[in-house]
Amino acid sequence: MSKVSKWDELQRSWVIAMKDMKIYYLRPAPIMFGVMFPFTLFLSFAVGRDVPIAKLAPLLLAQTLFWASSSVGPVSIPVERRVRTFDRYLSAPLSLVSVLFGKTLAGVLYGLSISTLAVALCIFAFGTAITDAFVLILGMGLASLGFSAMGIMFASIPTQNPGEVMMPMNFIRIPMLFISGLYIPVSQLPTIGQAAAFLSPLTHTLDLMEYGLGGSSHFGIPVNVAVLVLYTLLFIGIGISFHRRIMKTQ
Amino acid sequence: MTYAVETVGLTKYYDSFLAVDHISFQVRKGEIFGFLGPNGAGKTTTIRMLTGVSTPTDGTASIMGYDIVRQSVEAKALMGIVPDVSNVYDELSAWDNLVFTGELYGMPKRRLQEKAEALLRRFGLYDRRGEKVVGFSRGMKRKVCIAMALVNDSEVLFLDEPTSGLDVESVREIRQMVRALNEEGLTIFLTTHNLEEANQMCDRIAIINRGKIAAIDTPERLRQIARNVQSVEVAFNETPGDLVDELQRLAAVTSVEKRGDKYRIFTNEPPLVLREIWAYAEKRSLTPISISTLGPSFEDVFVKLTGKEMEKELVREGKAATQNAGRGGER
Numbered sequence: 001m002s003k004v005s006k007w008d009e010l011q012r013s014w015v016i017a018m019k020d021m022k023i024y025y026l027r028p029a030p031i032m033f034g035v036m037f038p039f040t041l042f043l044s045f046a047v048g049r050d051v052p053i054a055k056l057a058p059l060l061l062a063q064t065l066f067w068a069s070s071s072v073g074p075v076s077i078p079v080e081r082r083v084r085t086f087d088r089y090l091s092a093p094l095s096l097v098s099v100l101f102g103k104t105l106a107g108v109l110y111g112l113s114i115s116t117l118a119v120a121l122c123i124f125a126f127g128t129a130i131t132d133a134f135v136l137i138l139g140m141g142l143a144s145l146g147f148s149a150m151g152i153m154f155a156s157i158p159t160q161n162p163g164e165v166m167m168p169m170n171f172i173r174i175p176m177l178f179i180s181g182l183y184i185p186v187s188q189l190p191t192i193g194q195a196a197a198f199l200s201p202l203t204h205t206l207d208l209m210e211y212g213l214g215g216s217s218h219f220g221i222p223v224n225v226a227v228l229v230l231y232t233l234l235f236i237g238i239g240i241s242f243h244r245r246i247m248k249t250q
Numbered sequence: 251m252t253y254a255v256e257t258v259g260l261t262k263y264y265d266s267f268l269a270v271d272h273i274s275f276q277v278r279k280g281e282i283f284g285f286l287g288p289n290g291a292g293k294t295t296t297i298r299m300l301t302g303v304s305t306p307t308d309g310t311a312s313i314m315g316y317d318i319v320r321q322s323v324e325a326k327a328l329m330g331i332v333p334d335v336s337n338v339y340d341e342l343s344a345w346d347n348l349v350f351t352g353e354l355y356g357m358p359k360r361r362l363q364e365k366a367e368a369l370l371r372r373f374g375l376y377d378r379r380g381e382k383v384v385g386f387s388r389g390m391k392r393k394v395c396i397a398m399a400l401v402n403d404s405e406v407l408f409l410d411e412p413t414s415g416l417d418v419e420s421v422r423e424i425r426q427m428v429r430a431l432n433e434e435g436l437t438i439f440l441t442t443h444n445l446e447e448a449n450q451m452c453d454r455i456a457i458i459n460r461g462k463i464a465a466i467d468t469p470e471r472l473r474q475i476a477r478n479v480q481s482v483e484v485a486f487n488e489t490p491g492d493l494v495d496e497l498q499r500l501a502a503v504t505s506v507e508k509r510g511d512k513y514r515i516f517t518n519e520p521p522l523v524l525r526e527i528w529a530y531a532e533k534r535s536l537t538p539i540s541i542s543t544l545g546p547s548f549e550d551v552f553v554k555l556t557g558k559e560m561e562k563e564l565v566r567e568g569k570a571a572t573q574n575a576g577r578g579g580e581r
Contacts, residue, residue, distance in 0.1 A: 015353040084335055087331075088337060089354070091329070092326060093324070093354075095323065248307075249264065
C-alpha cells in the first residue's frame with residue numbers, strides 16, 4: 001500500500017473545499033452573513049455621511065473578508081454532523097488537520113470571492129485606486145485565512161445546529177466591529193480602546209486594506225501581518241484540539 | 251497471523267458511562283462477521299471506534315494489522331463504511347457522491363471513473379447517475395452509500411444495520427449484494443439487531459450486551475447453547491379463549507405462548523407433548539391444521555445469553571418494514 005504523503009493530504013483537503021463550494025456557498029446562512037451583512041452594514045454607515053465613498057473602500061473590504069470568510073465553516077460543520085457526512089472525513093484516509101484545513105479553505109475561497117467582488121465594485125463604481133497591490137493581496141489572503149479559521153474554531157462547539165454556532169460567534173463578531181476602527185478611527189479611541197483595537201484581528205485587516213488602497217497602517221504592516229498570523233495559528237490550534245476532544249468524548 | 255479486524259481490550263466511556271467494556275475479538279480475512287446485540291448494547295460505538303470516527307478510551311484496534319489510532323491513515327485506506335443512516339450528500343448526484351469519495355481516498359481519475367461506473371451499473375443506478383440523491387428512495391440511497399463504501403477498493407467493509415428501515419425487496423437485494431461481495435473476497439463486519447439476518451448471513455457472530463461480549467461462535471454452535479429449549483408449534487381450526495390455560499396443563503409442558511393463530515408449547519419432551527396434543531384435540535373436537543416441532547431458535551440463544559427479550563424489537567422492525575413496503579419505498 002502506497003504511503004499517503006503531505007501532498008496527497010493537501011489534495012484531499014482541496015477536494016473537501018471544492019465539495020463545500022458546491023453545497024454550501026449558496027445556502028441562506030452564508031449568503032446572509034457573508035454577503036448581505038457586510039454590504040448592509042457598509043451602506044448603513046456610508047449613506048448620508050460626509051465622507052467620500054472611495055475613502056470607505058477599506059471598510060467595505062475588511063467587513064466582507066471578516067463576515068464572508070467566517071460564515072462557511074459554522075454552517076457546513078454542524079450540518080455535516082447532523083447528516084453524519086462529517087463521519088465520512090473522519091473515516092477517510094486523511095488526518096483531522098487535513099479535514100479542518102479543507103473546511104478552512106472553503107471559507108478562505110468564499111471570503112476571497114466576495115471581497116474580490118467588493119474590490120471590483122470599489123474600483124469601477126467608487127473610483128478607488130490600488131496603491132500597493134502586494135499588501136492588499138497579502139492582507140486579503142491572511143485575513144480570509146484567519147477569519148475562516150475563527151469560524152472553524154467556533155464550529156468545534158459540539159452541536160448539530162448551525163444557529164448554536166452562529167449565536168456565540170456573533171457575540172464576538174459584532175463587538176469586534178466597534179473596537180476595530182471601522183466606525184471610529186483607532187487614533188481617535190481612548191488608550192484602553194486602542195489597546196482593545198490592537199487585540200482585534202479585524203483592526204489589522206482594516207490597516208492592511210487602508211495601506212493597499214492609498215491610506216496608512218496605524219500599527220504598521222509588520223505588526224499587522226504578525227498579529228494576523230498569530231491569530232490564524234491560535235484559531236487553527238484551538239479548533240483542532242476541540243475537534244479532537246469531540247472525537248474522544250462522542 | 252494478520253486479522254482483518256482485531257481488538258484488544260477496546261473500551262469507550264462517555265463521561266462516566268461505560269459504553270464498551272474491554273472487548274477483544276478477531277475477524278478473519280474473508281469472513282462475514284456478525285456483531286449482534288440489542289439497541290444500546292455498544293454496537294455502533296464499537297464500529298465508530300473501529301472506523302476512526304471516535305477515539306477509544308482504552309485498548310487497541312487494528313485493521314489489516316494497522317492500528318486505528320497510531321496508523322489511522324493506512325488503516326482507513328483499507329476500509330469502507332456504511333453507517334446506520336445513509337450519509338450521502340443529498341445535494342450531489344449519485345455520480346458526484348462516488349467521485350467525491352474516490353477523490354477523498356486519492357484514487358487516480360481514470361480508475362475512479364471506471365470503478366464508479368461499474369458500481370453504479372452493478373447497483374442498478376447508472377441510468378440515474380446524474381440525478382441529485384435527494385430524490386432517491388431510502389433503498390436507493392442505501393445502495394449509493396454501499397457503492398461509496400466500495401469505490402476505494404476496500405478490503406474490509408463495515409455495515410452498521412444495513413437493512414434497518416428498508417422495505418422487504420431492498421432488504422433482499424442488499425443481503426444478496428453483501429453475500430456476493432463476500433464471495434469476491436471482501437471481509438464483512440456486520441452489526442445488526444436482527445437475529446435472523448445474522449443467522450442467515452454470518453460465518454461467525456459476536457453477541458454484545460451492555461458493552462461486553464457475551465459469546466463469539468458460529469450461528470449453529472451458538473444455537474447449541476439453548477438446546478434445552480425445544481417446542482411444538484400447533485394451529486387449530488378454532489381458537490377457544492381458554493386454550494392457553496388448557497394446553498399449559500398437558501403433561502411435560504413447561505410453558506405456552508400464543509403467537510398469532512399458533513400456539514408454541516415449550517417442553518423437554520416433544521414426542522410426549524405431541525401425543526398429549528392429539529388426545530386433547532380429539533377430546534375438544536378440535537382439528538390441528540398445522541403442527542411442527544422446533545429446535546432452539548436464535549432468539550432463544552440470544553435471550554439465554556443476554557437475558558433480553560428481543561420480541562419487542564423484532565415487532566418494531568417488522569412494523570417499520572411493513573410501513574416502508576406499503577409506501578413502496580420512502581422518498
